[in-house]
Amino acid sequence: MSERVTAMKTLRIGAFALAGRFPGQSDAEALHRTVRTAVVADETGLDAVWLAEHHFVPYGVCPSATTLAALLLGRTRHIRVGTAISVLTTTHPVALGEQAALLHIASGGRFALGVGRGGPWIDLEVFGGGVEALEKGFPESLDLLLRWLRGASVGADGDRYRFREVAVVPRAADGPPVLVACTSPGTVREAARRGLPMLLGMHIGDEEKAHMVALWRAAAAEAGVDGDTxxxxxxxxxxxxxxxxxxxxxxxxxxxALPGWLRQGLAAHRTVDGRPRRMRDPLAYTELLCELHPVGPPQLCADRLAATAERTGITRFALLVEGSGGTATTETNVRRLADEVLPLLPVHAEPRGAAARGTTAVAEAHAVSSPAAPATG
Incomplete structure (x- = not known):
């Protein structure tokens, strides 16, 4: 392992839960699997569990990542729970800010808020805003959200949101960490100008992620973000x-399991304005994911995670662990990730909870001071 990797910060491994409904399953089964994923991740010492949010499609049956986060914060003791993402385009920024502050305060700082632009889906018709909100409204929404999380009182006089100044309640002295899902250079720059970290999706490899990190750093410096940030x-x-x-x-x-879930889940998406859309081939996408990510025996998984960290400089991961589709197999996957992969990483912390479980030692990720699969952005 290279000297650069061993000198890096702790690699923090978290679970990513889409609550996907695989063929033949009910929505209840999909949600139960996600709850179990979080509970087992907490027991085994993973860093975080990140929750996705979707509407009207079996690709993911959780319509409110913050609501599910509230449940999981109550079911767990140590792990950070984050949204990956809450779709800001179809949510009022103040409503989301109130929910985020509530979860942050009530959980003792274990909540992280990942937000994104979302896609051109029928959600925009159902919840309002339309294509205008998607294509032009994200910066205004993001700034209003940040002002809410950081201020004592907030008013708005923008193109989409206008209201008299109101008090921020509940107010956290240090609000929850905020991340932005980025899949386009424009959104990378929006995140960078505000000094907000990125969530980078599973559909791209190390080279593209490294390019986006470099773009973020350049855009942040150009915007005057301080070097420490x-x-x-x-x-x-x-x-x-x-x-x-x-x-x-x-x-x-x-x-x-994955191709069937991808086939029915991706095909169910409907665009808001009838624009044509290109759907990934489910089999080819499955093969791509297997090539890009830690899929294999423990040493191969550890090597791929370390290689990504070295190539990109990113040391925090949110890994989809429910790809087998079953609850029992997902739980086994989470336990093996914690018990067998984490100890092989170039940098890891002391074990937590293994002795109490009577199993092999697990590597506990370091506590973090700031943290959320990205939707499009």
């Missing part, structure tokens, strides 16, 4: 993890 930016790399005794076994587990 730039250096400390805690970006998150979203990926897929499937741990097995061999690479072929891990890949086969995903090949059996």
């Amino acid at each position: 730039i250096a400390a930016a805690d970006h998150v790399s979203v990926g897929v993890a499937q741990v097995a005794d061999s690479q072929s076994e891990a890949v086969e587990a995903l090949r059996r």
